[in-house]
Amino acid sequence: MLRVRLTYAKRGRACFIPHIAIPSVFSRSGYRAGISFQLSEGFSPRPRISLGPELPVGVPALSEPLEVRLLSFSADELIRWDRALPPGFFFTGACVVTGEPGSAEAKSLNKWCEASSCILALREEPAGASPLESFLQEMKDLGDVLAFERAEPLGFRCVLENPAQRSPGFLVKALQKRGIIEGWPDIFILREAVGRLDMAEESGTAHVLPLTHPLSEEFEQALEKVATGESAFSE
Amino acid sequence: MKCRNESAAPEQRAVPREEAVQPALFEYGDGMWPLLSNVKRSSRYAGCEYGVIPPKDGNSIVRFCLAFPDVYEIGMSYLGFQILYFLLKNLPCGDADRVYCPWTDLEEQMRARETPLTSLESGRPLREFDVVGFTLPYELSYTNILTMLDLGRIPLLSADRGENAPLVAAGGVGALSPEPLAPFIDFFCVGDGEELLPEVITLLSGAKGLSRREKLELLSGIEGVYVPSLVECDVGEGGVSFRSAAEKRVALPVRRRIVESLDDAFFPEMLLVPSGGIVHDRVAVELFRGCTRGCRFCQAGMVPRPVRERSVRPLAERIVSLVEKTGWEEVGLLSLASCDYSGIGELVRELSPMLAEKNVKLSLPSLRMDAFSVNLAAEMESMRRGGITFAPEAGTQRLRDVINKGVSEEDFENSLRTAFTKGWDRVKLYFMMGLPTETDEDLDGIVRLTERAYSIGKGIKKRVEVAVSVAGFVPKPHTPFQWEAQLSVDELRRRGRYVKNRLNEVGRGKLSLKYHEPEQSFMEGVFARGDRRLAPVLLAAWRKGARFDGWTETFSFSRWMEAFEECGVDPHGYVSRERSPDEGLPWDHISAGVTKEFLWRERLRSREEKLSPDCREDGKCAACGAACLACGACFPPSQEGGAPRA
Numbered sequence: 001m002l003r004v005r006l007t008y009a010k011r012g013r014a015c016f017i018p019h020i021a022i023p024s025v026f027s028r029s030g031y032r033a034g035i036s037f038q039l040s041e042g043f044s045p046r047p048r049i050s051l052g053p054e055l056p057v058g059v060p061a062l063s064e065p066l067e068v069r070l071l072s073f074s075a076d077e078l079i080r081w082d083r084a085l086p087p088g089f090f091f092t093g094a095c096v097v098t099g100e101p102g103s104a105e106a107k108s109l110n111k112w113c114e115a116s117s118c119i120l121a122l123r124e125e126p127a128g129a130s131p132l133e134s135f136l137q138e139m140k141d142l143g144d145v146l147a148f149e150r151a152e153p154l155g156f157r158c159v160l161e162n163p164a165q166r167s168p169g170f171l172v173k174a175l176q177k178r179g180i181i182e183g184w185p186d187i188f189i190l191r192e193a194v195g196r197l198d199m200a201e202e203s204g205t206a207h208v209l210p211l212t213h214p215l216s217e218e219f220e221q222a223l224e225k226v227a228t229g230e231s232a233f234s235e
Numbered sequence: 236m237k238c239r240n241e242s243a244a245p246e247q248r249a250v251p252r253e254e255a256v257q258p259a260l261f262e263y264g265d266g267m268w269p270l271l272s273n274v275k276r277s278s279r280y281a282g283c284e285y286g287v288i289p290p291k292d293g294n295s296i297v298r299f300c301l302a303f304p305d306v307y308e309i310g311m312s313y314l315g316f317q318i319l320y321f322l323l324k325n326l327p328c329g330d331a332d333r334v335y336c337p338w339t340d341l342e343e344q345m346r347a348r349e350t351p352l353t354s355l356e357s358g359r360p361l362r363e364f365d366v367v368g369f370t371l372p373y374e375l376s377y378t379n380i381l382t383m384l385d386l387g388r389i390p391l392l393s394a395d396r397g398e399n400a401p402l403v404a405a406g407g408v409g410a411l412s413p414e415p416l417a418p419f420i421d422f423f424c425v426g427d428g429e430e431l432l433p434e435v436i437t438l439l440s441g442a443k444g445l446s447r448r449e450k451l452e453l454l455s456g457i458e459g460v461y462v463p464s465l466v467e468c469d470v471g472e473g474g475v476s477f478r479s480a481a482e483k484r485v486a487l488p489v490r491r492r493i494v495e496s497l498d499d500a501f502f503p504e505m506l507l508v509p510s511g512g513i514v515h516d517r518v519a520v521e522l523f524r525g526c527t528r529g530c531r532f533c534q535a536g537m538v539p540r541p542v543r544e545r546s547v548r549p550l551a552e553r554i555v556s557l558v559e560k561t562g563w564e565e566v567g568l569l570s571l572a573s574c575d576y577s578g579i580g581e582l583v584r585e586l587s588p589m590l591a592e593k594n595v596k597l598s599l600p601s602l603r604m605d606a607f608s609v610n611l612a613a614e615m616e617s618m619r620r621g622g623i624t625f626a627p628e629a630g631t632q633r634l635r636d637v638i639n640k641g642v643s644e645e646d647f648e649n650s651l652r653t654a655f656t657k658g659w660d661r662v663k664l665y666f667m668m669g670l671p672t673e674t675d676e677d678l679d680g681i682v683r684l685t686e687r688a689y690s691i692g693k694g695i696k697k698r699v700e701v702a703v704s705v706a707g708f709v710p711k712p713h714t715p716f717q718w719e720a721q722l723s724v725d726e727l728r729r730r731g732r733y734v735k736n737r738l739n740e741v742g743r744g745k746l747s748l749k750y751h752e753p754e755q756s757f758m759e760g761v762f763a764r765g766d767r768r769l770a771p772v773l774l775a776a777w778r779k780g781a782r783f784d785g786w787t788e789t790f791s792f793s794r795w796m797e798a799f800e801e802c803g804v805d806p807h808g809y810v811s812r813e814r815s816p817d818e819g820l821p822w823d824h825i826s827a828g829v830t831k832e833f834l835w836r837e838r839l840r841s842r843e844e845k846l847s848p849d850c851r852e853d854g855k856c857a858a859c860g861a862a863c864l865a866c867g868a869c870f871p872p873s874q875e876g877g878a879p880r881a
Binding site for chain 2: 018039079085086089091121154186
């Protein structure tokens, strides 16, 4: 049995597919690609798929984590599975979880995800200073936002800790409370990454590291080795 | 057929693919995003389906937008829609896209922002298609057609459409009694789409450049196509009559087109797989078309004759292949009464182990009340997990004989005993109220059967649930009951309450009952047997805000009554009136296959409480007329039943 961590992008209108429907998106595409799932016990056995922190409907994403138990896995299978996904869904990387039970890495996805990073942009930006800038500064002072910066070509990038608690919805509520927006249609949010926090203490800059690697030649070889039990996976 | 996202070329090994990492401007620039982020169930509008085929290019391509007048999760559950999509894509000069009705919240926003309705896949505005073709699944969806045309910027009335507007077509059950929609629809397709659409598309591909009127005149020459603007409709003392209004005479009646052999008919090798969850989220396959049971209330059973079955082996192979290609977790074997499929035992035995290995459920949506059906369902591991549903339809033997529902008291007892013995503990029973000749005694019969089901269950199982659903009977065209009066709203409500109270008395909360909203049954009745005079009412009600009339949360009876009042049309004349046998009916210009003589004979037999046997079981032809289609699919007539003309 392999415990495989995958990250996926959810682009375009796929952002309107709700979190609750995501496991079947991946199980159906997996069956189409001939992926060998390990099934749950019980009356109606299903592929064992667990998701990371909930992504609200309407928020596109570049790197959302997902964990699945498989009987075998290879780079070829990853590519096949990626091509069997419905439009708007893409895998962005994969790794095999090799940490000992009880180790930090082997924690549940929600616990392993320390931080998230989002792009925030107003639908209608007023002339002059962006109200988002002062909003994010205030949130930073409150300790709700860890870091933020202007992003290219659009809006601001902000890093939040504890994504299981602080989802994009948390930011929308705070913006509504301050009268900056009326609701979801006025703000655009894209979640860039959910994962480990990389913080440079001195400069105060923060980055979120996705939980997986894109497919590269070295990565492919490493993945094959772990999947066939030849070696433990090392980052 | 090759799907866009199937296998990749070996050199393309990139993960992530390029589209995955495009900049945020991609979503930011989607003008629909602010609207979709402000509505309920936005997954309805997401598309995001596996298996969609890219649009075709070319001047000779006929762009057909399949339109479903209800929300996505209902429309996507219709197998017919999937078949037509792939059928059109498969035609050399045809292309298909789809559109569903936006819910009222999105409609409001689209109007506020002046956003036109576009197709789901390619985002093409409706008015830029060659044909917008509606499926007519039920009467209470008609106002949604107007919403979709209006949001699509297509003039509502055929007469107002200019040369550049799409042709608006309609097919499906509603095309068998199309008159209430006649002024809105340019042409109706009566019968099986697999047979009709290729001819329609070929003709339109060759007719590019011709005027609208010329195209419609050509289309009216195709058997099964009805062009209402070429047919004059008179309403007089003797009822409704029709005559050709075109210079080149239109042949009447319009005959329903049928596929002669399902094995030879188009059957998609792939199905579109939605991502957001729909009502029937599964591989759906049709075992056979048609039914010879002859239940006298049932339009779906009377019309699609003769019976045409698929062969077991190719069907089983196709099912397994569809499961592999779609990744769906469930297979539904559809038909009116799937257990009437002559190969059902063989098919289930063949499929069960293969599907079990893939962890895929197999389900039969409808079960007859006989030991064979229940035993068959019991063999299917996956069926036993849910509840089991039976439809005795009426509470007494007398009334079941009136409607020709061949279910005896003994069948009822045996089916329930078998079901509970085989492990089911939840049973659902379907009945109708307001059937011709029904009395309170028949309603008491519903209560008695429900009670009986419960006590049979309690004798076998510890925990038993019996739920009863009672639908108000609506007489439908092309059935033996097409001449009958429908019960009034008040009387339907009284009967519903009567059964509910009686069940509460005897069930003490253990037996639950649901009955349909009588006002919706009334409106269904009006439009089921309506004529062209209803079109202005439909328009007026829609202008007043009538939307999704099949949904209790949006339906407003008073709005409809205002519309009738304004248009000076009496709705009761359509519903509460018994028709005389010589009255011209508003669907007399459509020939469904079974003859009016047969229907009338069946009506007389119903009054004598006489059963008419299933011609497939007894080999006695009932001379229904469907064999007159001479397609060879019908069983050869025997002497005893009186032979239909060859």
